[in-house]
Amino acid sequence: MASMRTKPHYLLCFLLLAAAILPSCQKELSNEEAQTPDATHDFNIQFNPVVDGDALVFGDTYTNASGEQYTIRAFKFYISNLYLINTDSNKTYAVNKDEYFLVNFEDNSSATLKLKAVPFTYNRISFLIGVDSIRNVSGAQTGALDPGKGMFWTWNTGYIMAKLEGSSPASSQPNNVFEYHIGGFSGPDNALKQVTLSFPLGEDMKLETGKTTAMTITADANAWFTNPNNIQLSVNAVVTTPGPLARQVSENYANMFTVTDIVNQ
Numbered sequence: 001m002a003s004m005r006t007k008p009h010y011l012l013c014f015l016l017l018a019a020a021i022l023p024s025c026q027k028e029l030s031n032e033e034a035q036t037p038d039a040t041h042d043f044n045i046q047f048n049p050v051v052d053g054d055a056l057v058f059g060d061t062y063t064n065a066s067g068e069q070y071t072i073r074a075f076k077f078y079i080s081n082l083y084l085i086n087t088d089s090n091k092t093y094a095v096n097k098d099e100y101f102l103v104n105f106e107d108n109s110s111a112t113l114k115l116k117a118v119p120f121t122y123n124r125i126s127f128l129i130g131v132d133s134i135r136n137v138s139g140a141q142t143g144a145l146d147p148g149k150g151m152f153w154t155w156n157t158g159y160i161m162a163k164l165e166g167s168s169p170a171s172s173q174p175n176n177v178f179e180y181h182i183g184g185f186s187g188p189d190n191a192l193k194q195v196t197l198s199f200p201l202g203e204d205m206k207l208e209t210g211k212t213t214a215m216t217i218t219a220d221a222n223a224w225f226t227n228p229n230n231i232q233l234s235v236n237a238v239v240t241t242p243g244p245l246a247r248q249v250s251e252n253y254a255n256m257f258t259v260t261d262i263v264n265q
Helices: 002-034 221-225 244-253
Strands: 041-051 069-086 091-095 101-104 112-117 124-129 160-167 177-183 193-198 212-220 257-264
Touching: 041 069, 041 221, 069 112, 091 112, 160 244, 177 244, 193 244, 193 257, 212 221, 221 244
Parallel strands: 041 212
Antiparallel strands: 041 112, 069 091, 069 101, 069 124, 069 160, 124 193, 160 177, 212 257
16 A cells, blocks of 8 residues: 555656756757758859860860770769768768759759858868669659659669760761760669869868858869779770679769869859
8 A cells, every 4th residue: 555655756756857857858959950050151063074174175076095086975964962071170061952963064054053051161072973872763853853854764763873975986886976874873883973072272161151152163074084994985985784884984983073163252
């Protein structure tokens, strides 16, 4: 009977303890949420196509690392999973999270990404070349991922991460064409590449609320053919299916990007 008489006492103690802890937990959660600032800074990235540092002109003739001449008629790639990084403070903030961008150098407007970033000081930028695995298994979608953009394989669920097309005397294909349609999002031949770039001269980039920052990143077409893998047009003029060769090309073009300029306005 004594045990039964003490139950209300235990219940009262529990309720008082819970009442004391709950506000503390809510306050702690609120503080954690407050630690992620709003993305209020206008941050624009301009991608420019180049060949060995010089502006790329569609139809002009260039020479790759194997001494093969070629011209370009199409140069496209997906950009997603953007992050700005400060390695000194170990802080990383996502930029336009869950958005996907198709940079198509035949359409100048697509080469400028208009973004919103968290005001902070950074010394690295990171992004994924391609479309992550979740979106690859979600079927055809809209916006930048619309199949009408010409970057979706209807015969094989998945996106083309990057595309380079043109012609070359070294190609044995009809009309001397070459086509590199690089895809594959899983397994040992995954072509998805997360790239991290430093800023010019190792400088930091300070983003401030109410201001705009413009970053220029070049994409060098010649990188598709070399470093770390030697890709020859005379040997492989067509790469249009996931596999070891597509992965090798993706390992090459992962090195095609350079941050060349940052302007704070």
